[in-house]
Amino acid sequence: MKPVSFLSTMLTAAAVATAQFAWAGQAPGALADADVPVSHHDRVYAAEQFSNTVSVTDPVDNKLIGVIRLGDPSPGNFSPLYKGQVLVHGMGFSPDHRTLAVVSIGSNSVTFIDTQTNAVKHTTYVGRSPHEAFFTPDGSEVWVTVRGENYVSVLDANTYEEKTRIIVPAGPGMQIFSPDGKYGYVCSSFNPEVDVISVAGHQIVGKVQQASPFCPNIAATPDGKQVWFTLKDVGRTQVFDARPPFALLKTIDTGPITNHVNFAHNAKGTFAYVTVGGLNVVKVFRTDDYSQVATIPVGNLPHGVWPSGDGSRIYVGLENADALTAIDTRTNKVVATVPVGQAPQAIAYVPNAVPEGDGTQNTQPLGVAGQAGHLTLVSVGTSGAGTTAGATAPTSVALFDQGLLQVLQASATGLQPKQPYVLGLADAPDGSGTIEPLASFMTNPAGSAIVNAIGQIRQVVTTNGATTSDRRRYLVIAPSVGGKPGAAVQVQSL
Incomplete structure (x- = not known):
């Protein structure tokens, strides 16, 4: 029995050591945050542009639970009396993982959804063609890039009402925050510059030159050192220092229709996963030396990308395949594909989104959305x-x-x-x-x-x-x- 006991002890010690080493925090959180192992309490959400739905997936067995229907398909949404949402597109979630913020471009709205019950808590209407909405790390504000105009709409996270506007060059595409909550980084879809904004003062404190005007997506590394953003029109991804003076660090030719970028941290380091829609692949880069370590075929027109709470998986929305695909970050291989609604855009993996129960309330089968x-x-x-x-x-x-x-x-x-x-x-x-x-x-x-x-x-x-x-x-x-x-x-x- 002693050899078995010794082996058992060694395996347990190794597991503990691995777990401690892997506790690193995943985007959009900080590196100091504890990882959250994949469980039935987690949810993967996708914003689906043409079915006007939000799909809800359990990541343990990669099973679609159902969709939250925010609007009707065409031509029903052409009616002057139509009250639903149109072009469901952007997505963010609160630091306590209890609220999902969903942006609908065509109806100029941000819909706030309770992750436990899938019920709509509130809808706030903002300016023309908003694109993305994210909560500040302290959970007090929601910043919405109003891409059809020239400002970031700052909403009070408790009342959901607009409290102020931050004027930026026309066409703000997306915003993300430094993990410590000090800075907001706002890239542009119409002008070749990223603006760095003081979260406390709502003032622009830095600028970074974009290699082209069309940035759809931006993300900050969990260690707070880098910001990566994509350029859809020229097929590039750029990296700059997340701290003053916000110097440009690297420009990478990633490929046609470069869409979104996000990160996974594991025992091997921190890796950037970039969706390249024109090549139907996800490209993987180290964040320390920017070397490419993998090219992963995933399916037609990969768009949104988000890590699990422990960095063991990366989820990708396939815009022209109506599916969500899961990548094992240890092997960089696709391990599951889940049918979802029409043309998934932004996605979000929310750890512990459903603390109790099965979290199936207020969802519907795919129906025409599939x-x-x-x-x-x-x-x-x-x-x-x-x-x-x-x-x-x-x-x-x-x-x-x-x-x-x-x-x-x-x-x-x-x-x-x-x-x-x-x-x-x-x-x-x-x-x-x-x-x-x-x-x-x-x-x-x-x-x-x-x-x-x-x-x-x-x-x-x-x-x-x-x-x-x-x-x-x-x-x-x-x-x-x-x-x-x-x-x-x-x-x-x-």
Whole structure:
């Protein structure tokens, strides 16, 4: 029995040592905070833009509990008497993990949800096209970036009413706070600068130059030393010193449609996880030397990203796959995929969100929110287009059912930078003949774009949707020449 007892003692000691070493704190908290092991009390939330829902997932078995319906799909939300939310998009949570703040861009609102009961506690309406909302680390305020205007709306976290505004350059994209609560970092979606703001004084105390105007996401490391932000238009991620004088430290070329960034800390160090929508991957970087350590294929158009309370997992929302995927941070492999609502944007992992019970109140089944079709467009002349073999263009298309209509969203990549294009319908699989335009768009400097259209599109581009009165058509992308579609450069994969 002695060898068994000795082995048991050694294993116990090793487990304790590992647990102590891993107690490091995860974003957005401080490094000194204790990790929170994954449990049935935790929840993963996703803000779903086209179904106007918030999905609720239990991370232990990666099972969808249900959705919180904040609004209706199109065209019901076009009514002048409509009172629900539109374009559910941004997300943050309170330091006590009891309140979720959900931003709806189209209805200019912040909805506050009780994490225990999934009930809406309050809705505050702010200025034009807000993007993200986060609580200050002391829980007293909620800062909302009003991207359609030029200020951060500061709400009282107890009354939910606006108490002041912090004027910044037009288009504030997102804000995050230093773990000690001293600074707020606000990047811009319209102007090439990050503003550093004193939380106590609501005054700008520093500026950081962005390499481009379009920053959708920003995050601070748990040790309070770095701030990372993404640039969606040029496909880069930048890092600056979180402390004065806020010097730029590194610029990394991450790839087309670089979306969000967040961190996981474990025994091997602190790692930045960056979602790259145009490549359908998450790239992983060390925060000490900025070296890339992994590229993780995850699915179509990865968007939001958030760590578990112990850093053992990273959760990623797949915008064009209507799913949430879980990554094991020890192996950097996908370990689970969970169906959620339509076009998940921001996500949040909230440890101990449900202290008691099963936390299923006020949720609904997915219903129409889980209905979508998925297509791929490939370069003309590649295999899958009925012609010669070659590399495919990674353009994914999602058709989100809204009842009679679908919202089409294409993650277009592999195109020429800063050029006009048309997404349209062609009569032939190879894109020849007349092209009927659905949407015109301009690519960004990385040769990519997010393109949206609405209509009865599934019925004419899929075999099972075709009827005797509607001939089948094929999705294509073509350059815009003199305001008209030229020859197709990407066609629907068959």
